[in-house]
Amino acid sequence: MSRIYLWALSFLFVAIALLPILYLVSHSLGIGSEIELGAYTALLRGRTVRLLLHTVGIGAAVAISATFLGLVLGFIISKNNLRHGQLLTILLLVPLFLPPYIFAVAWVDFFVVLGMSPSVIYSPAGAIFVLTIIYTPIAMLLLSNSLQNINASLEEAAMIMVPYREAFFRIILPLVKPALLSSGLLIFILAISEFSVPAFLSVQVMTTEIFTQFSAFYDFDSAIILSGSLIFLCTIGLLAESSYLTDKPFLTIGSRNGRSGYTASDKDKKKWLAVAGGYLFCSTLVPIALLAVQALSPGLQHLAQAFDYLKAEMWQTFLYACWGALLLVLFGFGFSYLKGRKTARAVDFMLILSFALPSVVTGIALIRYYNTPALNFIYTSPLIIIIAYLMRYLFVAEKILHNRLMQIPASLEQAALVSGATKWGALWQITVPLVADALFGAFVISFIFCMGELGTAIMVYPPGTSLLPIKIFTIMANAPQSLTSAMCLVALLFTGSVTGGLFALWYIKRRVTARYGRS
Amino acid sequence: MAEVELRNVSKSYGKKQVLQDITVEVKKGDLACLLGSSGSGKTTILKLLAGFEAPDSGEISIGGEVVSGNGKVTVAPHKRGIGYIFQDLALWPHMTAFENIAFGLKARKEPDYRIKVQETAEWLGVKDSLDKYPSQLSGGQQQLVAIGRSLVLQPRVLLMDEPLANLDVKLKKVVREKIIELKEALGITIIYVSHDHREAFSLASQLIILNGASVEAIGTPEEIRQSDSAFIKYFIEL
Numbered sequence: 001m002s003r004i005y006l007w008a009l010s011f012l013f014v015a016i017a018l019l020p021i022l023y024l025v026s027h028s029l030g031i032g033s034e035i036e037l038g039a040y041t042a043l044l045r046g047r048t049v050r051l052l053l054h055t056v057g058i059g060a061a062v063a064i065s066a067t068f069l070g071l072v073l074g075f076i077i078s079k080n081n082l083r084h085g086q087l088l089t090i091l092l093l094v095p096l097f098l099p100p101y102i103f104a105v106a107w108v109d110f111f112v113v114l115g116m117s118p119s120v121i122y123s124p125a126g127a128i129f130v131l132t133i134i135y136t137p138i139a140m141l142l143l144s145n146s147l148q149n150i151n152a153s154l155e156e157a158a159m160i161m162v163p164y165r166e167a168f169f170r171i172i173l174p175l176v177k178p179a180l181l182s183s184g185l186l187i188f189i190l191a192i193s194e195f196s197v198p199a200f201l202s203v204q205v206m207t208t209e210i211f212t213q214f215s216a217f218y219d220f221d222s223a224i225i226l227s228g229s230l231i232f233l234c235t236i237g238l239l240a241e242s243s244y245l246t247d248k249p250f251l252t253i254g255s256r257n258g259r260s261g262y263t264a265s266d267k268d269k270k271k272w273l274a275v276a277g278g279y280l281f282c283s284t285l286v287p288i289a290l291l292a293v294q295a296l297s298p299g300l301q302h303l304a305q306a307f308d309y310l311k312a313e314m315w316q317t318f319l320y321a322c323w324g325a326l327l328l329v330l331f332g333f334g335f336s337y338l339k340g341r342k343t344a345r346a347v348d349f350m351l352i353l354s355f356a357l358p359s360v361v362t363g364i365a366l367i368r369y370y371n372t373p374a375l376n377f378i379y380t381s382p383l384i385i386i387i388a389y390l391m392r393y394l395f396v397a398e399k400i401l402h403n404r405l406m407q408i409p410a411s412l413e414q415a416a417l418v419s420g421a422t423k424w425g426a427l428w429q430i431t432v433p434l435v436a437d438a439l440f441g442a443f444v445i446s447f448i449f450c451m452g453e454l455g456t457a458i459m460v461y462p463p464g465t466s467l468l469p470i471k472i473f474t475i476m477a478n479a480p481q482s483l484t485s486a487m488c489l490v491a492l493l494f495t496g497s498v499t500g501g502l503f504a505l506w507y508i509k510r511r512v513t514a515r516y517g518r519s
Numbered sequence: 520m521a522e523v524e525l526r527n528v529s530k531s532y533g534k535k536q537v538l539q540d541i542t543v544e545v546k547k548g549d550l551a552c553l554l555g556s557s558g559s560g561k562t563t564i565l566k567l568l569a570g571f572e573a574p575d576s577g578e579i580s581i582g583g584e585v586v587s588g589n590g591k592v593t594v595a596p597h598k599r600g601i602g603y604i605f606q607d608l609a610l611w612p613h614m615t616a617f618e619n620i621a622f623g624l625k626a627r628k629e630p631d632y633r634i635k636v637q638e639t640a641e642w643l644g645v646k647d648s649l650d651k652y653p654s655q656l657s658g659g660q661q662q663l664v665a666i667g668r669s670l671v672l673q674p675r676v677l678l679m680d681e682p683l684a685n686l687d688v689k690l691k692k693v694v695r696e697k698i699i700e701l702k703e704a705l706g707i708t709i710i711y712v713s714h715d716h717r718e719a720f721s722l723a724s725q726l727i728i729l730n731g732a733s734v735e736a737i738g739t740p741e742e743i744r745q746s747d748s749a750f751i752k753y754f755i756e757l
Contacts, residue, residue, distance in 0.1 A: 153609035156571050159596045160603050161623035161672065170622075174613045263572060265592075 006338035010347055013331065017354055017391045020369035021231065024361070027368060028228025048209075052229070055192050055205040058124055062131040063188035067180060069132065070139020073279065075168075076272045078144035080264040088276055089144075094284050096137040097445070099452025099469060101196035102488045104130050105476070106287035108201075109294040109485050127203040131191050133283045138190070139183040146179035147172070155262055164262055186356070189237050192230070193358035195455035196473065206230050207455070211360045214459070224368070227361040234356050238349070288492075295486035306486035310471060314494055317468040320382060321450035324389030328446040329439055331390065332397030336405050337427070355395035359455020362391050366460050380462050388456040393449045397442045404438030405431070444502055451495045468494070520583060522547040522708040523568065523676055528577030530563055537563045539732040541577070545725065550702050550709040552719040555729030556754070561712040562606075565678045568710065569603050570596035582675055597626075602669030602677040606684055608661050610653040616640070616664045617649040623672045639671045643697065659690040663697065670701065679711045683718060691718075698722065716755050720744075728754070 076082070077089050095103060104121075107130050111118040120126060150172060158167035173180075195207040206226060214223035264272065295303055335347060354362070366388060370379035378384055408431065416426035432439070454469040461470060468491050476484040521544035530538040538560045545551040553561040566572045567579060570592045578588040581601070586594040610619050617636055624632035640646040643663040648656055656664065662682065669677060682698070683691045699722065702709055713719045719726060720740045728735040728743065730750050736743060743751060 151607065151609065153605040153607055154611060156569065156596075157603065157605060157609040157611070157668070158622070159571065160569060160599075160601060160669075162597050162626040163595065166626060171611055175611075 003338075006335070006344065006347070009331070009334050009338060010350070013335075013350065013390075013394070016387055017394075018350055020365040020391075021354070021357065021362075023369045024224060024365040025228055025231055028224045028231075048226070051204060051206060051209055054124070055207075056233075058128055058131070058198075058203070058205060059188045059192035061128045062135060062191035063184040065128070065132045066135040066187045067139045067143075067184045069136045069279070070141075070183060071143050071176075071180065073136065073140040073276060074143030074145075074147055076276045077140070078147040079262050080269055080272050082269055082273055082276075088273075088280070091280055091284070092140060092276065093137045095134050097448045097452075098134075099196070099454065099491070100130075100134050100194060101200050101454060101469065101473060102291070102452070102492060103134055103287070104197045104200040105484055105488045106291040108481065109290045110287045112481055113290045113293050113297075122201050122203075124203050127198050127201050127205075130197050130201070131194060134194075134197070135187045135190055136283075138187055142179050142183040142186070143176060146176045150175050159262070185237050185240065189234050189356045193234065193356060193361075195358065195360050196469075200473075200476070207358045207360050210358070210364070211459075214360070214364055223364055227358075227364050230358055230361055234358070235353065238352055238356055291485050291492075292489055294482055295489040297482050302480075302483045302486040303489065306483060306490045309475060310468060310487060310490055313466045313468045313471045316466060317451060318494075318498065320385050320389075320467065321447050324386050324393075324450035325443045325446035327386060327390060328393055328397040328450075329401070329443045331394055332401045332442055332446075333435075333439065335394075335398045336402035337431070339402065340405075340410075351395040351398055354391045355393065357391075359392065359453070360459060362388065363456040363459025366391075366456070379460075382462065382465055384460045384462060385457055385465065385467070388460055389446075389450045389453060392453060392456060393446055396449065397446050400442040400445065401435065401438050404435045408434050440502075440506055444499055447502075448495060448499060451491075451498075520547070521545060521580075522549075522582060523551075523710065524578075524580040525564070525567070525574075526578045526580075528564075528567065528574045528579060530560070530567065530572070530574050536732045538567075538574075541734055543727055543734065543737065545708060545710060547708055548702075548706045549724050550698075550711060550722055551725040551727055552711045552713055552723035553727050553729060554713055554716060554719045554754075555735075556714060559729040560732055561714070561729060562680055565603070565680055565710065565712055568676070568678055569601060570594065570599055600675045602672060602674035604665050604669055604677070604679045604682050606680040606682070608653075608665040610661055610665055610668075612653055615650050615652055616645060616656065616660075616667075619653070619664055620649075620667045620671050622668065627672075635671055636667075639667045643667050643670075658686055659693060662686065662690070662694050666694075666697065666701070670705075673705075674707065676708045676710065679709060681712055681714070683713075683715075695722065 073092055077085055077092070082088060107121050107126070108118050111121055121130070154171060154175065155167060158171040161167075162170070192205070193207065195211060197203075198205045199208050199211065207230070210223050210226045210230070213219045213226065295306075335351070339347060357365075366384060367379070369375070370384060370387075372379075378387070412434070413426045413430050416430045417423070421429065452469055454473055457467055458470050458473060461467060472484075472487045472491060475487065479487070523543075523545040525541050525543045528538055528541045529536070541560075541564070543551075543564075553564055555561050563572070567574055567587065568581070570586060573587050573590055573592045575590055579586050581594075581599055584594065586592070586599055610616075611622070614622070617640075620636045620639060621632050624635055629635065636649070637646065640649055643666060645656075645660050645663045645667065648660050648664070653661055653664070666682075679698070683694055686694060695718070698709070698711075701707070711719070711722060720743075723740060725737070726740055726743045727737050728748075728751055735750050736746050736748055738746070744755070746752070
């Protein structure tokens with residue numbers, strides 16, 4: 001029975017989110033469109049080839065450096081049993097949840113406030129640097145999970161014979177090789193798909209070119225063909241590694257198991273804590289602090305101005321992000337529950353593909369598909385934004401919920417069924433309360449992502465709609481740096497305070513329930 | 520002189536006391552069997568002896584040298600001269616049987632490691648399986664490769680964590696005979712963890728019975744059989 005529901009849900013997702021991509025791919029191949037041959041030959045032009053190589057080069061550099069840093073951080077958080085290790089892990093994840101453009105602005109501020117020339121950051125090397133910091137948490141999550149899952153006795157068997165350093169390089173590293181490769185590949189795909197960072201740092205890559213061709217030159221044919229080539233690149237990469245990536249529980253809320261064979265000495269723990277703390281300080285805390293310093297450099301004037309510019313967008317963004325997060329949780333729970341303990345590779349691949357596609361490509365796909373007489377009612381309404389959120393982040397929400405559901409023994413629901421509960425009753429009374437923490441976590445994470453979404457929203461936002469990231473991105477092109485920073489700070493504080501408020505409510509509810517029971 | 524000695528060793532995980540004031544001596548060449556029910560701290564003793572963990576208090580000596588004490592591991596696992604056969608065998612899946620057995624010898628940069636691996640494999644009867652990966656070996660062959668990986672380094676103490684637990688009756692007999700053979704041939708000290716008293720009585724020259732977090736009794740199988748302890752009587756009857 002659940003297979004039928006899974007098919008129905010998959011069909012719905014395909015109809016609203018995947019068909020636009022297929023439609024775009026078919027158009028880029030000239031099926032159902034009238035793209036001139038000249039547009040295809042443009043792909044072979046020196047400039048396009050250079051752009052493609054440039055994009056691949058940046059993606060590869062980000063993948064290598066972020067995977068290396070992720071391995072070090074993953075080792076620190078998974079193998080050292082540090083005090084406040086969970087807090088450290090959450091703090092190290094911050095760059096992943098901040099809108100990428102805010103990070104780019106923060107790093108420009110780093111150079112401006114410290115009196116250095118920001119030209120260093122307005123370069124491919126700068127883009128590599130910023131993207132590395134943004135994507136290192138993904139590598140850290142994947143690799144810490146893989147390191148945690150290594151059978152402790154495999155490590156111990158080596159430690160009997162050689163020092164831990166040698167055991168790490170000869171036994172542990174080969175065992176996490178699949179995770180290293182997958183992490184590198186996923187980050188490569190995400191890096192070549194990223195739009196806002198290269199756009200803000202004026203670095204020419206495929207995504208910025210597609211955006212320019214589409215939005216500035218109205219050369220839709222070129223934009224579609226370039227999008228098709230980027231979709232091809234992402235799909236090939238994902239096909240190679242999707243089975244590994246979709247199987248890994250790297251986004252887990254709730255209990256995690258795994259015993260480490262390695263017990264770090266107090267001295268080593270201090271050393272590793274200093275490394276992780278130093279990285280956190282330099283990569284995240286300093287640029288964000290300097291963003292605040294830059295925003296406040298002319299006094300409160302720019303902050304007030306930024307607030308004034310953005311106040312209308314705040315409510316609208318909040319509302320859309322709430323709807324987006326709610327829908328993401330519903331779809332995510334639906335998929336994860338209906339998949340159950342079985343593998344559903346087609347569903348997994350569908351979700352990871354829509355997640356990893358470049359945001360501007362997703363935007364073009366949505367425009368081409370929905371900007372038709374039959375579907376115009378969606379295209380001209382805020383629904384198009386919600387669909388964009390669904391396409392971009394359903395993989396994340398589903399992953400969080402599926403991992404949590406997998407931790408709950410099937411026998412708990414089965415016990416309810418044999419006690420006379422209906423399928424829905426068992427789901428509502430047994431499973432949902434047990435995954436409430438993950439439902440909340442998935443909502444908050446989806447909300448944060450939706451609040452910061454720029455690449456797709458900037459392509460599809462309908463008339464009368466104005467969102468925080470779009471407004472900031474539009475103004476920042478001609479605004480002084482301190483005003484740009486002030487707008488980013490306002491967006492950051494707004495998202496942070498809403499998220500903080502949600503967590504406070506959750507915490508209070510848990511305390512009250514723990515103290516007085518559910519009634 | 521005792522080859523292995525635990526003096527007043529205590530260990531807890533969080534609030535759970537796993538070992539409390541344990542004092543045990545095992546003589547050179549003995550096969551001592553740690554016997555007790557689940558959760559009685561048998562494997563923890565092996566982990567402490569191996570140096571994977573430090574005791575909260577007390578002292579551990581191997582060959583007269585203090586290897587752990589004052590809550591710290593003072594001699595690293597690879598410098599203790601021990602071998603360890605894990606319950607799940609812990610054969611490295613990305614290495615062949617040959618590479619598994621040769622790993623420690625290569626780390627020591629022994630030039631004739633190939634010959635030593637071949638000799639050990641021949642003695643254990645797994646010479647023909649050396650180029651296979653663990654997943655391609657039968658359960659018994661995996662067990663023998665795990666034994667070979669430890670033995671090839673000629674440890675002075677061999678720690679075995681329920682090595683027969685996952686084998687069928689036939690394979691149990693083969694591996695049990697190999698263990699007796701290696702003890703007699705090499706004269707190494709073996710500390711063997713088991714929860715099966717029949718297995719323990721048939722193999723051990725010394726039995727250490729654990730109950731809760733403490734030692735209930737120490738003695739030869741005969742002495743233990745004649746013990747008046749209600750726990751031992753109950754345990755043996757099970």
